Amino acid sequence: MxxxxxxxxxxxxxxxxxxxxxxxxxxxxxxxxxxxxxxxxxxxxxxxxxxxxQINHVGSDLITVRAGQLSTSANGRLSVLSGVHVSGSLSDKDLSSVRQTATGATVVPLAVVGGAVTGEHGAYQDGPVIATSTNLPSVLNQSTAFGTFFTGDDDQNNVAVLGAQAARRMFDEEVPLGHTFGFRGKEFMVRGVLNDFTTTPLSTDVDFNNAIYIPYAMGQQLTDNSTLPYEILVKPADASKADKTVDAIRSGLLKNHGDSSDFSVLKQSQTQATTxxxxxxxxxxxxxxxxxxxxxxxxxxxxxxxxxxxxxxxxxxxxxxxxxxxxxxxxxxxxxxxxxxxxxxxxxxxxxxxxxxxxxxxxxxxxxxxxxxxxxxxxxxxxxxxxxxxxxxxxxxxxxxxxxxxxx
Amino acid sequence: MPVIEIKDVSKLYGFGDATTLALDEVDLVIEEGEFVAIMGPSGCGKSTLMNLIGLLDRPTHGDYHLNGRKVSRLRPNHAAKIRRDTIGFIFQSFNLLPKLTALENVALPLTYKNISLTKRLKMASNILERVGMKDREYYLPSQLSGGQVQCAAIARALVNNPKLIIADEPTGNLDSTGSRLVMELLSEVHRMGNTILFVTHNPELTRYATRVVYMHDGTIVQDEQTAIGQVASTAKKALYKTAPTSEEDDLAGVSALMKAVPSTPSKRTSKPTAKKNRKPNKTTKKAKAKR
Incomplete structure (x- = not known):
């Protein structure tokens, strides 16, 4: 009782x-x-x-180089303030440094090119234009749904590849291959459409599904070499070399930045810890x-x-x-x-x-x-x-x- | 061995100037099998005495032995268990739970004894049959007449088979038919060997009692044995030989019934201290009445 x-x-x-x-x-x-x-x-x-x-999809050995520093404190929690507010930028010099130091790895720069996009149905404002290199699909484990991604020969051509969402929004079609749109006074032809990227809610990344991809050299040409990469993706040839590659990239970049670490080199596993x-x-x-x-x-x-x-x-x-x-x-x-x-x-x-x-x-x-x-x-x-x-x-x-x- | 043995029991309410003496060194011994009627004007301490005897309240001073056991200084939980097992309490206002049926109300004391539900209801049903309420088991109190509700309350008091039944004005809210129903039932219970104490204002009802105790201002002023069927002599005086209230009495606020009760204690030797206590007490009571 x-x-x-x-x-x-x-x-x-x-x-x-x-x-x-x-x-x-x-x-x-x-x-x-x-x-x-x-x-x-x-x-x-x-x-x-x-x-x-998503990280497992991309592969945990993918290395991301970014401007600014995201530091994780000792208890594993992110100190948001120090992370977000440290400014800094990556330059073309950094890109070549990364290319040199990361031997045998695939290096893909990503840069946002400013400017208005005029599609068949007027302006398209839902996504950015990203200048990148031909290896993007292989680095992100992403395939094209229709057509092909641009190749090394396309550097001087006005070609573009669309994210799946961008294709639908710009042309109201699933397969807008061969259609054109205007960007910075030039006409670009749609060469391919990517498959849907796995969704990344709450992510600070650019929305890849809404983006328009153009060759990196083309992007530089359009902006007189003033476009700077906001992110460089590096995929080592061998997953076991990832740590070594990270160290190599970091020391190379430190030299460029006068020993101040206003950049971050993160493996996917670290990115995951951060998010x-x-x-x-x-x-x-x-x-x-x-x-x-x-x-x-x-x-x-x-x-x-x-x-x-x-x-x-x-x-x-x-x-x-x-x-x-x-x-x-x-x-x-x-x-x-x-x-x-x-x-x-x-x-x-x-x-x-x-x-x-x-x-x-x-x-x-x-x-x-x-x-x-x-x-x-x-x-x-x-x-x-x-x-x-x-x-x-x-x-x-x-x-x-x-x-x-x-x-x- | 007496069932109830009360010695020099006092009960005070309030503090300081506002202290009220509800019971003033009361002595009372009640033997097994007695059917005691307690009479007296309102506010004379009858209910306080009933509550003390029923272990609902504790005396300020004095000793109280129930069945030879000292119970005047019990812990609340211990008192609850004794209430549950040895005392049945019947109230003027019936005090059945309005949301429970007659049967559930009667079974209530058994709930606190850890008896299984089916057994509980069976026992309650038996008791209700004994009080002649078998066909009204599933009625809510609001669907019963006053007399029937009080019968259910008596059944509740009886369900634990207590030796002692205490009824505080059981007929106070009932008409004459209900009163007779309740009193006949109580006297039947008395015939089965229970000791019963009841408070009443109605001199007629002393017919049922074997003993009548009169109280006044917190003390017992008279205590007489009567035969069953006879109205107690003092009560009879009040009934039939009441002189009309004189003008003088009216001014003093004294009713004829109060005058009929002898004011000097008959049994106990009066103590000077007790008398001293009584006087200021009277004044406070009058002050209370004025309010």
């Missing part, structure tokens, strides 16, 4: 059902809290998995904010238990008069608080499940509900019931039978 019995819960369930409207409003705080915590955590986890999938860090931080932040509503919900439960205790003071008196001990009274009210909070928790988890399904159907996000998050949410809701129910329940339990019988 030391613990809550089944009878307590049955009675509590009955009482909760009797005041259905009030009970639902009380649960609302817990419902919102649990639903938002669980779905935020599962969205975060889903994005993490998508990023991992994971950012995502974890974001997830924790939002989940933390959502958890506040759990606290508020708990206070709601405390409030309603208090009301219930006051309303039923006379009943408490009667029960005590016929021989209920303090603990038995305590259990009755505790059971009610726990039923409210667990009910809210269960409904919250169900709603989080619905949110997951809706997000999967309507967006590119693929949230993954983790059982840990569900268990923790359920545990927290039980805890809330016990913690916030106990104060008013104790008040009822300790009431003197005579005082309670008089109804306050």
């Amino acid at each position: 030391k613990t809550l019995s089944r009878g307590n819960f049955k009675a509590a369930w009955k009482s909760v059902r009797r005041n259905r409207g009030r009970s639902f409003l009380t649960m609302l705080g817990i419902i919102i809290g649990v639903a938002s915590v669980v779905s935020v955590v599962s969205i975060g986890e889903g994005v993490k998995r998508q990023v991992t999938m 994971d860090g950012v995502l974890s931080l974001l997830t924790e932040l939002i989940a933390g904010a959502a958890a506040i509503s759990l606290l508020v919900g708990g206070i709601g439960i405390m409030n309603i238990t208090l009301v219930s205790v006051t309303e039923r003071m006379h009943e408490v008196g009667i029960r005590k008069a016929v021989g209920a001990t303090n603990r038995q009274i305590l259990n009755e009210f505790m059971a009610e608080a726990v039923v409210l909070s667990v009910g809210g928790g269960v409904i919250g988890i169900i709603i989080a499940g619905i949110i997951d399904v809706v997000l999967r159907l309507t967006t590119t996000l693929a949230p993954v509900m983790q059982w840990q998050a569900v268990v923790i949410a359920a545990g927290i809701s039980i805890l809330i019931g016990v913690v916030f129910g106990s104060a008013p329940a104790l008040k009822a339990a300790r009431k003197d039978p005579i005082t309670a019988l008089r109804g306050e």
Whole structure:
């Protein structure tokens, strides 16, 4: 008899059902809290998995050279401020340095060329024009859906390859091969269309699916060599040489930049650690904010238990008069608080499940509900019931039978 | 061995100037099998005495032995268990839970004894049959007449088979038919060997009692044995031989019934301290009445 019995819960369930409207409003705080915590955590986890999938697709030995430094601190979390605000740029000199140092590797520069694109249906503004080299598809493990990617012979030709999304938007066709568009006063002919890139939600990368690709030399020619690569992709010939290549590139670039490391050379595995860090931080932040509503919900439960205790003071008196001990009274009210909070928790988890399904159907996000998050949410809701129910329940339990019988 | 043995029990409410003496060194011994009626004007401490005897309340001073066991300083949980097992309490306002059926109400004390649900309901059903409410088991209190509700309350008091039944004005909210129903039931319970204490304002009802105790201002002023079927002599005086309230009494706020009760304690030797205590007490009570 030391613990809550089944009878307590049955009675509590009955009482909760009797005041259905009030009970639902009380649960609302817990419902919102649990639903938002669980779905935020599962969205975060889903994005993490998508990023991992993409990295595995590209290959974990791909090396990315970027301007600016993204540093990861000792505990593995990204220090966002120092990462984002350090400026710097890559130059053509850097590109040739990378080409020299990374022996035997495939080097692909990526540069955004500014300027308006005029397609058959007017201006196209959804994606950038990226000047890159012929090896981009092989480095990213990407194939063309139609036509071919440009080759080394195309450096002086006005040819372009479109991302799948760009093809659809610019020409309203799946296969716009041979169509032309205007860019910086020249006419470019569509040579090929790439397959869809795996989606990269929340990524800071340029959206490859909306981009138009032109040969790197062509891009330089259009801008009088003023276009600078924002990123250089390096794929070592041999995955085992990746670390060595990274070191070689770094020391080569350090020389160019006068020993200041305002650039970063990252392997995909490191990139993953970085994005994971950012995502974890974001997830924790939002989940933390959502958890506040759990606290508020708990206070709601405390409030309603208090009301219930006051309303039923006379009943408490009667029960005590016929021989209920303090603990038995305590259990009755505790059971009610726990039923409210667990009910809210269960409904919250169900709603989080619905949110997951809706997000999967309507967006590119693929949230993954983790059982840990569900268990923790359920545990927290039980805890809330016990913690916030106990104060008013104790008040009822300790009431003197005579005082309670008089109804306050 | 007496069932109830109360010695020098006092009960005070409030602090300092506002202290009210509800019970003033009361002595009372009740033997097994007695059917005691307790009478007296409102506010004389009858209910306080009932609550103390029923272990719903604790005396400020004095000793209380129930079945030879000292119970005046029990912990609340311990008192609850004794209430559950040895005392049945009947209230003026019935005090059934309005949302439970008669059957569930009667089974309530058994809930706190860890008896299984089916057994509980069976026991409750048996008791309800005994009080003649078998066909109204599934009625809610609001669907029953006052007398029937009180019968269900008596069934609840009886369900744990307690030796002692305490009824605080059980007929106070009932009409004469309901009163008779309830009192006949109580006297039947008495015939089965239970000790019963009941508070009443109605002198007629002393017919059922074997003993009548009169209280006034927190003390017992008279204690007489009566035969069942007879109205107690003091009560009879109040019933039939009441002089009309004189102008003087009216000014003093004293009713004829109050005058009919002898004001000097008959059994106990009066103590000077007790008398001293009583006087200021009266004034506070009058002040209360004015409010």
